[in-house]
Amino acid sequence: MKTLAGIKMERDNEGKLRKVTFDLKYHAQFIEDYLDNLLIESRKDGQFSPVEEVKERLDKKFKIKSN
Helix, strand or coil: CCCCCCEEEEECCCCCEEEEEECHHHHHHHHHHHHHHHHHHHHHCCCCCCHHHHHHHHHHHHCCCCC
16 A cells, blocks of 8 residues: 555554544644534534533433543
8 A cells, every 4th residue: 555645554463444643734734624624514514613612411321430
């Protein structure tokens, strides 16, 4: 498999892909565009929730204190 500059893929013992790391030196614009599109999509259906609210709901449901 050909490797791309600035992209590191990590696999577990079974060979399943578990982590992909992008070097922002090479891929900053792509990452920024991708995150912007995620935000836009999340707001289309009116279901957008701030991260603090999500943490609070999860803490209540699972009784886990998140950071």
